[in-house]
Amino acid sequence: xxxTSIILVAFISxxxxxxxxxxxxxxxxxxxxxxTIGASQQTLAASYVYNWRVGKKxxxxxxxxxxxxxxxxxxxxxxxxxxxxxxxxxxxxxxxxSEQKTENWDTLTVQRPFTNSLxxxxxxxxxxxxxxxxxxxxxxIGFTVGRTGSAIFTSNGTTxxxxxxxxxxxxxxxTGDLDxxxxxxxxxxxxxxxxxxxxxxxxxxxxxxxxTTNVKQVAPDGTVVDRFRNKANNGGIGVAYHF
Amino acid sequence: MxxxxxxxxxxxxxxxxxxxxxxxxxxxxxxxxxxxxLYMGSFVNGPWGSVSGQARVLxxxxxxxxxxxxxxxxxxxxxxxxxxxxEIQPINFISLGKLRSTSGNQVYDIPGTPDxxxxxxxxxxxxxxxxxxxxxxxxx
Numbered sequence: 001x002x003x004t005s006i007i008l009v010a011f012i013s014x015x016x017x018x019x020x021x022x023x024x025x026x027x028x029x030x031x032x033x034x035x036t037i038g039a040s041q042q043t044l045a046a047s048y049v050y051n052w053r054v055g056k057k058x059x060x061x062x063x064x065x066x067x068x069x070x071x072x073x074x075x076x077x078x079x080x081x082x083x084x085x086x087x088x089x090x091x092x093x094x095x096x097x098s099e100q101k102t103e104n105w106d107t108l109t110v111q112r113p114f115t116n117s118l119x120x121x122x123x124x125x126x127x128x129x130x131x132x133x134x135x136x137x138x139x140x141i142g143f144t145v146g147r148t149g150s151a152i153f154t155s156n157g158t159t160x161x162x163x164x165x166x167x168x169x170x171x172x173x174x175t176g177d178l179d180x181x182x183x184x185x186x187x188x189x190x191x192x193x194x195x196x197x198x199x200x201x202x203x204x205x206x207x208x209x210x211x212t213t214n215v216k217q218v219a220p221d222g223t224v225v226d227r228f229r230n231k232a233n234n235g236g237i238g239v240a241y242h243f
Numbered sequence: 244m245x246x247x248x249x250x251x252x253x254x255x256x257x258x259x260x261x262x263x264x265x266x267x268x269x270x271x272x273x274x275x276x277x278x279x280x281l282y283m284g285s286f287v288n289g290p291w292g293s294v295s296g297q298a299r300v301l302x303x304x305x306x307x308x309x310x311x312x313x314x315x316x317x318x319x320x321x322x323x324x325x326x327x328x329x330e331i332q333p334i335n336f337i338s339l340g341k342l343r344s345t346s347g348n349q350v351y352d353i354p355g356t357p358d359x360x361x362x363x364x365x366x367x368x369x370x371x372x373x374x375x376x377x378x379x380x381x382x383x
Contacts, residue, residue, distance in 0.1 A: 111373070
């Protein structure tokens, strides 16, 4: 009986026609346009993303992209940026959870900030279902150009005009307040309308940095600071075209 | 795409619009008996606007200081502020707040007790575009 069962199972398994396995493509390439809005600030971003699908069911994606982000606002406060002045630790990753030394923070209120950043981005995502795709992306390295304009510098109750505040030109992800320049990141959820188009909702967290030309902060330890950061929290929507 | 475009245009409008000061003349009392005039000066036009009238530093009976703009007439503009400044251009200054009206009498509280031998200018300044509308040199 035992042998009969084995032979029967072997026969069935060889005689059943091969199942048609519909695999997801190995890559996901798309162009993406996103608009976000927050408190007196907005961004418009355009990116091209090349993701590889990984995992047994190819539900995970990771890849690289190129993103251009335009940030503009009105009367935005930028705070002391260098981690060794602004935070309790300047060790990569630990800086993220280290204490904020708010007593060392001075404020640069940029009247009409406008930056345009071109960055290489890292992208991670997971296909929740056939229609839904969620994930995270973050800028890694790039350059920023933007408007030089006036700002009000406030330090320990004194107020000065900085007529030539300008965007920090070089962007680099180093984790937390160690970051340099203007870096965009998004938590996103895509909804696929069809094979070519999808729409998305995003929560955006963006660092934008301006540097002063004439007015400098002198920290308690004597460090001269000319770099100030705005951390923008925005919500937005977007659309993507899949190639 | 249509909605993205609409959102973008709306965002641009949001950025470009700034509220100007009220044109309703201010009616703050500037000649109260229990106020002493410490310093005063007449406004002259700056490079970007026109300001006429007087600035007065007042001390009330309880010692608090204020800056009174008396019979002023100011050309309207975006984001106008009232400063006490060390220089005739607002390099080092104390902001007394947004200009409330482009005409009439207005009183602005002065925080602390600034040294008026240093802070000797009252300014009307467009902060957003860094344009000086007018200044008054304060003398005893």
